[in-house]
Ligand code: FES
C-alpha cells in the first residue's frame with residue numbers, strides 16, 4: 001500500500017483523498033479535484049503533482065490513465081481484460097476499484 005502523504009499543504013489534502021475523488025466521484029481533471037477536495041485552491045504549487053496523480057492509474061506497473069482508457073475504448077470491459085492489455089491491476093490490486101470506475105465511465 002502506498003504511503004499516504006499530504007499533497008496540498010495549503011488546504012491539507014492528502015494523496016488518499018485525491019485517489020478517492022477519482023474512484024468515487026470520477027474526478028479526472030484538476031478542476032474536478034479542486035471542486036471535490038479543495039486541493040489546489042490555495043497557492044497552486046501542488047497542481048503539477050495533482051496532474052501526475054490524475055495521469056496515473058497503477059503505481060505498481062506504471063500504467064497511465066490514457067493507457068487504461070485506450071484499452072477500454074478498444075473493448076476491454078473487465079478489470080481482468082484491462083490487466084491483460086495494460087498490466088494495470090496485476091500486482092497489489094489496490095488500483096482495481098479505479099479501473100472499474102474507468103470501465104464504467106469510459107474515462
Ligand atoms: S499547496 Fe495546494 S494550493 Fe498551495
Ligand code: FES
Pocket residue numbers: 057058059060061088089090091092093094095096
Ligand atoms: S497499484 Fe498495485 S496493481 Fe495497480
